[in-house]
Amino acid sequence: MTILLSIKPKYVKEILNGSKKYEFRKSIFKKYDKNELVFIYSSYPVKRIVGTFSVGDIIENCPKILWNEFKNVSGIKESEFFKYFKEKDKGYAIQINKLNEFKNPVNPKDINPDFRAPQSFCYISQNFEEEILFKI
Structure with a gap:
């Protein structure tokens, strides 16, 4: 299933400029x-x-090991990283491959007026995916 991952704009910028090669999550x-x-x-x-x-x-x-392994390609400050994982025993680092930036970002409300941004991520239907790709 295709995934829609919600990411704060400052981290999206780091992904798009190539300095953030891993996206960190508390759950996967x-x-x-x-x-x-x-x-x-x-x-x-x-x-x-x-x-x-x-x-x-x-x-x-564990977050400490994730930080030690990926800090140079994290695109995030150490203080923000550990604040995010506060009181967590484990975390996940998702490797970002084959990055493709859209020339024309898509407003999901143009596809579905009832769209609600996911807190972390959601699965999207094949129809929704096709509509996004049609609009780019």
């Missing part, structure tokens, strides 16, 4: 395959689907 999607297509939703105030990437490796470990 259950349904995915390696090379799964992920749509990047840049959250408030942008509120647009700005690109895609394919899932590389997903590494599960």
Whole structure:
């Protein structure tokens, strides 16, 4: 299933400029395959689907080990990283492969007027995916 991942605009910028090679999460999607297509939703105030990437490796470990391993390609400050994982024993690092930035970001409300941004991520239907790709 295709995934729509909600990411704060400042981290989307780091992904798009190539300095953020991993997206960090406290929980992970259950349904995915390696090379799964992920749509990047840049959250408030942008509120647009700005690109895609394919899932590389997903590494599960304690935050300290994740930071030590990926800090140079994290696109995030150490203080923000540990604040995000506060009181968590484990976290996930999703490798970002085959990044594709849209020239024309898509407003998901143009596809579905009832669209509600996911807190973290959601699965999207094939029809929704096709509509996004049609609009870019």
